[in-house]
Amino acid sequence: MTHFYELNNYQIAIDGNSGSIHQLDPISFNIIKDFKFMPSNEMLHRHFDSIYAYEMIEEVYSELRALKENNLLFTEEKFLLDSISHKMINQHVKALCLHVAHDCNLRCKYCFASEGDYNSGKKLMSLEVAKQSIDYLIEHSKGRNNIEVDFFGGEPLMNFDVVKETVFYAKSLEEAHQKSFYFTITTNGMLLNEEISDFINTYIDNVVISIDGRKEVHDKIRPDRGGKGSYDRIVPKAQNLIKNRGAKSYFVRGTFTSENKDFAKDVMHLADLGFKEISVEPVVGSGQTLHFTESDVPSIIFEYENLALQYIERLKGENSFRYYHFNINVFEGPCVYKRINACGAGSDYFAVSPEGDLYPCHQFVGEVDFKVGDVFAGISNTSIGDTFANTNVLTKEECKSCWAKLFCSGGCHANAYFSNNDISKPNSISCTLQKKRIECAIMIALWKNDHVKPTDLIIDISQI
DSSP states (O other): OEEEEEETTEEEEEETTTOOEEEEOHHHHHHHTTOSSOOOHHHHHHHHTTTSOHHHHHHHHHHHHHHHHTTSSSOOHHHHHHHHHTOOOOOSOOEEEEEOEEOOSBOOTTOTTTTTTTTSOOEEOOHHHHHHHHHHHHHTOTTOSEEEEEEESSOGGGGHHHHHHHHHHHHHHHHHHTOEEEEEEEEOSTTOOHHHHHHHHHHOSEEEEEOOSSHHHHHHHSBBTTSOBOHHHHHHHHHHHHHTOTTOEEEEEEEEOTTOOOTHHHHHHHHHTTOSEEEEEEOOOSSSTTSOOGGGHHHHHHHHHHHHHHHHHHHTSTTOOEEGGGOOOSSSOOOHHHHHHTTOBTTTEEEEOTTOEEESSGGGTTOGGGOOEETTTEEOOHHHHHHHHTOSTTTOHHHHTOTTHHHHTTOOHHHHHHHHSOTTSOOHHHHHHHHHHHHHHHHHHHHHOTTOOTTSSOOBOOOO
């Protein structure tokens, strides 16, 4: 399937089964956009002889035909299947998400983790479990030199000593095992102080700080245990940490809900605070007041387009920043396997509960039906891993015929499960919003590259 759309005076075609992206001139776009297949030359003439000159139609047909023959437009699914049939992928573990704290000092109203304890009681991970998790990752990451650990919660800084000692333990094993650890921590920022900030900036490769945007938005949704807003306590600490972080990775992550569908203002507010790496994402789930319904979709789509135009204006000046969801790298994107299998949950990525139990990802922790084993005895329930590994854009019915599948990788398994009780059935609202983000991101990528001219007939930037 091939998807055609117009945005910000760009006419764009995306080939769903190859991942190729084409920028069209207005004439070519108008000639081809209504076809869901490669039309015959005669068909094009029959439809457009009264509008365009014979030579123009012949030129358009010749170029489109060449793209079709090279599997870059109107590509059939067989091409995608054939392109990966001869390749192998490393299925050994590459990343663990350590739930070092099932407790939290905030009471965020949309929290999927039930106020931080994942419905399993408040507890902190012991250093013994954390060290065993590191040992498990080293042992089961055969063939990988670069491995990843994410400190998560709840609020992981409530167990800072274990975070610190775990990092030191992992670093002490790198040389002997020829491994290189990449550490991430996700924090609400409440407990940041000079000692913790210095440690994070020295040893943690990526830090994610949760701020939802404008003070009134953040405070309403992310109060502390006593119901008081947390914005004024978090923002200065986050700004100080980032100021001293140098070139190390970070991003400020917010969530927008049904109460702030004008979330472009929150993105711009975070940028105005000085943050250069920003992600503001739609709330996950369904059925609650803060969740989205189909009636919210048109206004959210409008807001994404509004944000895209504001984002381009920011990119022109000194106050530029990077918005995570508009940062698709269409020139050096992920390999086809990554596009098909996405995060690798349940196969090369697992989450570890405070007790050491293994789950397919951090959002499934505490869901006893999804426990696959533990870091002491290893994987005992292989069927769950098999289910996750075999649930991808080539097996999900809704994804097979979707033009966006090689850009969204089928969406989040947890979002699908908690919306539809089935990891193979994506949340329809999430899909719609994701597709709009992809459209905006690709338009922005084309805008950013000076060598891509709107008047060019077709430019291929396929990554397959």
